[in-house]
Amino acid sequence: MQARDLMVEDVVTVRADADVSExxxxxxxxxxxxxxxxxxxxxxxxxxxESDLVDLFEADDETLWIPIGxxxxxxxxxxxxxxxxxxxxxxxxxxxxADRPIRxxxxxxxxxxxxxxxxxxxxxxxxxxxxxxxRLPVVDDxxxxxxxxxxxxxxxxxxxxxxxG
Numbered sequence: 001m002q003a004r005d006l007m008v009e010d011v012v013t014v015r016a017d018a019d020v021s022e023x024x025x026x027x028x029x030x031x032x033x034x035x036x037x038x039x040x041x042x043x044x045x046x047x048x049x050e051s052d053l054v055d056l057f058e059a060d061d062e063t064l065w066i067p068i069g070x071x072x073x074x075x076x077x078x079x080x081x082x083x084x085x086x087x088x089x090x091x092x093x094x095x096x097x098a099d100r101p102i103r104x105x106x107x108x109x110x111x112x113x114x115x116x117x118x119x120x121x122x123x124x125x126x127x128x129x130x131x132x133x134x135r136l137p138v139v140d141d142x143x144x145x146x147x148x149x150x151x152x153x154x155x156x157x158x159x160x161x162x163x164x165g
Contacts, residue, residue, distance in 0.1 A: 001118075001119040001157070001161075002115065002116055002117060002118060002119060003113045003114065003115050003116065003117040003118075003119075003122055003136075003138050003147070003149060004115035004116065004138070004147070005119075005157065006119065006122060006149045006153050006154055006157050007115070007138045007146075007147030007148060007149045007153065008147060008148055008149075008150075008153060009146065009147045011036065011137075011145060011147060011148045012026070012030055012032060012035055013035055013036050013037070013038045013145065014026060014035045014036070014037045014038070014048055014102060014106075015037075015038065015039075015040070016037050016038060016039050016040075016045050016046070016102070016103060017040075017101070017102075018037075018101075018102045019098065019099050019100060019101060019102060020053065020056070020098055020099070020100045020101075020102060020105060021098040021099070022102075023035075023048055023053065023102055023105075024053065027050060027053070033049060033050050033134065034047055034048060034049035034050065034134060034135055035047070035048055036110070036135075036137045036145055036148060037102060037103075037106050038145055041144065042144035042145050043139075043142070043143045043144055043145075044110065044112060044137045044139055044143060044144075044145050045103075045106075045108070046103070046106035046107055046108045046109075046110055047106060047107050047110040047135070047137070048102055048105065048106040048107070049107070049134075052105050052106060052107060053105065055105075056100075056105065107131075110137060111125050111131075111133055111136060112136065112137045112138070112139045112143075113125070113136050113137075113138055113139075113149070114138065114139060114140070114141070115138055115140075115146060115147070117138075119154075122136060122149060122154065123154065126149070126151050126154060134150060134151055135148055135149065135150045135151070136148065136149045136150075
């Protein structure tokens, strides 16, 4: 079994010149957790995920420094804080980031495979935790997108194969 046996060819993509607001609309219209990002010629340049967009709304600095003692004997403690979602002003953050180029937010240099990649390599990539890969763009020799393999595609293919045999 090879990547071509697992991939779907009708892939929803995001243009590399899109902005954050366009990508939010794409996530709202499709039930995917990520999309390949492509140039006009179809070359894969990145992947954008829901997690990448959620990161836009997290506080830049989650460390609170607390001074302890009196000068000159002052020590500091660090304390990690995570503000709850309700404390963030999502409307302001969305407006602030709406025109931001997706190139600044996407994961660059994504793992890709070719149609002839062996299933064992596909399984190795999708089961890796560093980085955690949920989808693999399938590209031709020039790097243009020809398909996509998501974890559920692999599971479905193996299930179908077991049901046949």
